[in-house]
Amino acid sequence: MSFSLIRAPLRRAAVAGTRSVPRAPFRSSFRHYSTPPPQADSKSSKSLLIGLGAVAGLGGLAYYFYSNAREAGTAVKSGVQAAKVQVNFVPTKEDYQQVYNKIAELLDEAGEYDDGSYGPVILRLAWHSSGTYDKETNTGGSNYATMRFEPEALHGANNGLNIARDLMEKIKKEFEWITYGDLWTLGGVAAVQEMQGPKIPWRPGRIDGFAADATPDGRLPDATQGSDHLRKIFGRMGFNDQEIVALSGAHALGRTHRDRSGFEGPWTFSPTTLTNDFFKLLFSETWTWKKWNGPKQLEDKATKSLMMLPTDYVLVQDKSFKKFARQYADDNDLFFRDFAKVVSRLFELGVPTQQFVTSEPWIMKSLEDQQDEKKQDEKK
Template sequence: ELGAKNIVPTNKEPDYQKIYDQIADVLEDNDWDDGSWGPVFVRLAWHAAGTYDKNTKTGGSNGATMRFSPESDHGANAGLKAAREKLESIKKKNPEISYSDLWSLAAGGPKIPWIPGRKDDEAAACTPDGRLPDASKGSSHLRDIFYRMGFDDREIVVLAGAHALGRCHPDRSGFDGPWTSSPTMFTNGFYQELLGKKWVEKKWKGPKQFVDKETGELMMLPADLSLIQDKAFKPHVEKYAKDEELFFKDFAAVFHKLEELGVPRTGDEKVYYFKTKD
């Protein structure tokens, strides 16, 4: 029988939905934190992309230079080695996908448009330390960092909503605790907690951070609190706390923009939306 299935393609395009499903399968491996690899995969993709500098057009998710020292050893990237190693099993099964596409794909959700085509680069393309935000600082620092990537105030607030996910670890950043009580679920809870709780300085020997006065179980970084101390940021926090659908819609668009920073495109690329298993 002759037919399309007998033709072996020479330049095989990876089956991204299949790879997405394989990532989904390891996501809930119950050997990490709160029972999901999701948060640390999101953080890996964000730290790979957030090095972008629009003026020099360096950094960004293209390249996956965090595989190499010195970028792998930058303080901000502490703890991300585990995420990179976890994704190695997927890379082994699918050697045709680049690390930079794989890391970006691992942070994807069903509503986030995704475009493949990132190419891995060499250690020489590592970005200098200091391009990612410093959690101990406030709004003017956040503007310096995120304006350099090409984001505006609203986009800074949208991206910060990712802190609904995951937690801080004393052995990684030095900070401690989750932002919400459902750290494996993507919600607008970060904004609701930020506005709804009374935040007091944590009494401890660690770096300055805040805990909710009532239970002491949830946390905020100084950089997080600056989002309600700053007059231009706060209205966006209020808007996303009220409207989760709007947050999901805006987050998908702005996270996609983050993942595209510095990636060469012609404009003709196919845009993928992935199906979840359930």
């Protein structure tokens, strides 16, 4: 049997003696899914309760063995190598910073891939693993990293994310102690920060789940739809209009791919640097429907080299969305502040932070910050 670890925040919570909080049963009538949702009495719901009880009642020891069993089960089901982790290893912030640094270095090893950075696709992995959250049933979210399992890995919205998962697997091999949920979200944090974005407060504390925890298809947004759809999908995660607009600013990064989503092209001229250009361009350019043999998308009239999805364009069509889009177009600092707040929340969806993660979120240092610190130290 292989061993994983009990992570620091969990152990602290166990010592403090936290209450166990059951997950609400899944309501299958909530919406129509293309694949059936997990049942309310699924093994995962029961096992979570056992796990929580173990944390509260036995000072973490039972949880320790319990999580090892979960990990072993996960490994068998996913075909992922079971982690051989030193018993009683409790990672510190510095250990997570080491992981961050490795991811940051990996982002730049993209060579000819897309625009020369793996940042955008790694950010998309973090978002798609978190954005499955449903506040009504308290299912989905980043906690269990269920995109490792089929059919979630094969959901249309996740096309192409195997690239990001494979990249993250390289990091996992080196840092076997980290859970996939922590790894993927830390990847998202590194992607934003290394692409010149704001600092995203982040903390560890996710556990790896079972295939039974995987979410049904249809929880992520459909780019061909309008404002009602965006409000329904993001409202289900607990986000309001302002937060929907701020989150959409991520489309300053990366591009759409014909063979993944069917769409084609980047949103901005600098797809590996986070700025408020996505919002600026929405207002400054004239957008016309692209005439082509593909899904409905817009192109900028001037160069025809940029694109907007129907769900992006709606941000300047809908009155309430437009107000926030205007503010972000006019004020990059405001966009960065709101983006950092909402992405930090996004990455913690489905994580029982109140009950188990007692630490305040951390600010991980970018590679640039660390270089600057080193220079300062050398001057002293």
